[in-house]
Amino acid sequence: MSALLEIRHVTKKFGGLTANNDISFDVHDNEILSVIGPNGAGKSTLFKMISSFLPTTSGEVLYKGERISNLKPHVVARKGIVRTFQETTIFKSMTVRESVIVAQHLRAKASLAGYFWGTKTAHDDVDSFGNYADDLIEFLGMSEISNEQASNLPQGNLRALGIAIGLATDPKVLLLDEPFAGMNHDETMKMVDLVRKVRDEREVTVLLVEHDMPAVMRISDRIVVLNFGEMIAEGTPSEIQNNERVIEAYLGSADDEIGI
Amino acid sequence: MLKLSAIQWTGLAVFFLAIFVGVPMMIAATGRTDLFFTLTSVGLLAIASAGVWLTFYIGRINIGQGAFALLGAYVSAILVTKAGMSFWLSLPLAGLFAAFVAVLIGLPILRLRGVYFAMITLVLTQVFTLTALALPITNGAKGITSIPLPGELSILGITLIPDFSTLENPRQAFYFTTAVLMVLTYAALYRIVNSRLGHLCRSMQQNEELASSIGVNISYIRVLIFAISSFFGGIGGAVFGSIAQSVYPSSFQVADSVNFMLNCFLGGLGYVFGPMLGTLVLYFGWDLLFELGKYQMLIYSSLLIFLMLVLPNGLLSLRLPKKGGQDK
Numbered sequence: 292m293s294a295l296l297e298i299r300h301v302t303k304k305f306g307g308l309t310a311n312n313d314i315s316f317d318v319h320d321n322e323i324l325s326v327i328g329p330n331g332a333g334k335s336t337l338f339k340m341i342s343s344f345l346p347t348t349s350g351e352v353l354y355k356g357e358r359i360s361n362l363k364p365h366v367v368a369r370k371g372i373v374r375t376f377q378e379t380t381i382f383k384s385m386t387v388r389e390s391v392i393v394a395q396h397l398r399a400k401a402s403l404a405g406y407f408w409g410t411k412t413a414h415d416d417v418d419s420f421g422n423y424a425d426d427l428i429e430f431l432g433m434s435e436i437s438n439e440q441a442s443n444l445p446q447g448n449l450r451a452l453g454i455a456i457g458l459a460t461d462p463k464v465l466l467l468d469e470p471f472a473g474m475n476h477d478e479t480m481k482m483v484d485l486v487r488k489v490r491d492e493r494e495v496t497v498l499l500v501e502h503d504m505p506a507v508m509r510i511s512d513r514i515v516v517l518n519f520g521e522m523i524a525e526g527t528p529s530e531i532q533n534n535e536r537v538i539e540a541y542l543g544s545a546d547d548e549i550g551i
Numbered sequence: 552m553l554k555l556s557a558i559q560w561t562g563l564a565v566f567f568l569a570i571f572v573g574v575p576m577m578i579a580a581t582g583r584t585d586l587f588f589t590l591t592s593v594g595l596l597a598i599a600s601a602g603v604w605l606t607f608y609i610g611r612i613n614i615g616q617g618a619f620a621l622l623g624a625y626v627s628a629i630l631v632t633k634a635g636m637s638f639w640l641s642l643p644l645a646g647l648f649a650a651f652v653a654v655l656i657g658l659p660i661l662r663l664r665g666v667y668f669a670m671i672t673l674v675l676t677q678v679f680t681l682t683a684l685a686l687p688i689t690n691g692a693k694g695i696t697s698i699p700l701p702g703e704l705s706i707l708g709i710t711l712i713p714d715f716s717t718l719e720n721p722r723q724a725f726y727f728t729t730a731v732l733m734v735l736t737y738a739a740l741y742r743i744v745n746s747r748l749g750h751l752c753r754s755m756q757q758n759e760e761l762a763s764s765i766g767v768n769i770s771y772i773r774v775l776i777f778a779i780s781s782f783f784g785g786i787g788g789a790v791f792g793s794i795a796q797s798v799y800p801s802s803f804q805v806a807d808s809v810n811f812m813l814n815c816f817l818g819g820l821g822y823v824f825g826p827m828l829g830t831l832v833l834y835f836g837w838d839l840l841f842e843l844g845k846y847q848m849l850i851y852s853s854l855l856i857f858l859m860l861v862l863p864n865g866l867l868s869l870r871l872p873k874k875g876g877q878d879k
């Protein structure tokens with residue numbers, strides 16, 4: 292299995308603080324890889340560098356052998372590497388369906404001018420976006436709230452909406468920053484199954500940051516562990532659960548957070 | 552191409568009848584030909600305000616439209632007087648040149664948000680005025696005067712628009728010209744808002760980070776919108792210059808830029824036709840208060856503040872349901 296995404300010696304410094312120090316690992320095609328670590332370990336920072344929301348201080352990220360770090364976010368998104376946000380980030384005054392439709396714009400065949408004049412291609416695009424949105428919303432089990440304005444939705448749904456917006460871009464790699472935050476156990480497990488289904492049926496490679504250890508253990512093919520900006524372990528869930536350094540790092544911060 | 556409800560079609564028909572038939576008939580009946588000039592001014596200001604409204608749509612407060620109106624006025628005046636170009640060709644060129652300058656200025660300043668962007672644009676009008684005073688081509692403080700009226704426009708020997716100087720009432724001709732331009736401007740605005748570009752603008756207005764995460768090239772869209780906005784400003788300014796047959800550095804001032812913005816606020820930022828209504832109300836509102844003499848400004852400002860407090864979504868929110876006139 293060749294690497295789809297290569298993180299190569301990535302370092303990020305904020306002034307005197309090293310948020311990521313010389314991180315290197317590979318992400319394989321179609322796997323679900325979790326990045327875990329205590330608060331402030333540098334997980335979100337790493338995701339922001341992979342999606343070019345932040346420049347690296349040194350090192351680079353390659354996608355299919357091509358550098359994608361230190362570009363513009365929309366350029367990386369157009370290549371198919373799309374992130375969601377740790378904080379709830381949605382289009383407040385759009386409905387679920389409108390959000391999912393606008394997120395498909397990269398697939399438009401007609402130009403902006405084509406839409407302005409209302410060409411046939413533009414009409415076809417609009418129809419296909421609508422159909423695709425309905426399919427995706429159903430796939431995600433959100434049909435009931437399809438026409439709800441985002442600002443009226445409860446927290447749990449907002450997370451799902453964030454993921455729906457990301458998925459609507461038809462990504463090759465989806466970076467989910469704490470997708471299960473604020474969800475109860477049942478909601479989390481449903482979401483876990485959904486993410487796996489996304490990976491299986493839509494052939495999306497998934498990277499995720501998560502603190503919910505049972506969910507991480509259940510969902511991940513592999514796990515990378517960060518601690519104070521350093522990568523301290525990489526392996527399968529069972530390897531990670533038995534890794535001395537990982538247990539130490541987690542015991543050092545919060546008791547049985549890792550759930551083992 | 553247009554999917555409008557029966558009510559919207561009726562509204563549109565009434566509107567067209569009013570501006571193309573009703574107003575001229577009323578003026579003919581009452582003999583108040585000065586109203587042509589007044590309404591033409593309202594129409595031109597509404598065209599420039601449409602541009603400002605569009606920059607609001609990407610979440611930027613634009614208090615610099617006066618600068619682009621001034622620019623458009625000068626470009627057209629110079630092309631007509633110095634190059635002997637037809638006004639009808641100089642008009643689109645004035646708009647395009649304003650758009651081009653907007654791209655150059657927009658690239659650096661559109662990164663700014665909120666009050667920072669607003670402050671920079673506020674300075675723009677003054678900068679353009681000073682530039683017009685300093686440049687030889689704009690003829691400094693003396694301005695450009697004796698601009699000939701628009702000549703004939705004909706295609707393949709067929710006269711589309713007659714030479715304005717041969718007309719008995721050029722003001723009426725300017726009124727019709729402006730009415731047509733205003734209709735085109737608002738039709739374009741409506742299409743922009745209701746097509747993909749408008750949807751991308753909305754996504755940026757609500758969350759720029761999320762928009763770029765789904766691949767929206769936000770800096771490109773911002774510049775594009777600012778250019779379109781300034782195009783409208785340039786067009787409005789160019790026609791103004793032609794009516795007045797003169798352009799001075801003071802033809803458009805900071806106060807005009809502020810008014811363009813207020814027109815949008817007053818009419819309603821959520822409605823495509825908001826700036827048109829806002830311009831009409833503000834223009835006549837100001838005139839009506841003329842009787843109050845030195846208290847004119849005080850009463851006017853207080854009324855505006857009061858209106859914005861009770862109707863934060865603009866005048867159009869009085870009549871229309873929340874999203875009417877905008878979607879579908």
Ligand SMILES: Nc1ncnc2c1ncn2[C@@H]1O[C@H](COP(=O)(O)OP(=O)(O)OP(=O)(O)O)[C@@H](O)[C@H]1O
Pocket residue numbers: 305308310328329330331332333334335336337377
């Ligand atoms: N823009 C920034 N400027 C300065 N310091 C930053 C910035 N972003 C993050 N940091 C710091 O970098 C470190 C890593 O932050 P990061 O958000 O990546 O952690 P995290 O692992 O995602 O934590 P959490 O689990 O709490 O989300 C923290 O100490 C944080 O304060």
Ligand SMILES: [Mg+2]
Pocket residue numbers: 334335336377
């Ligand atoms: Mg984080």
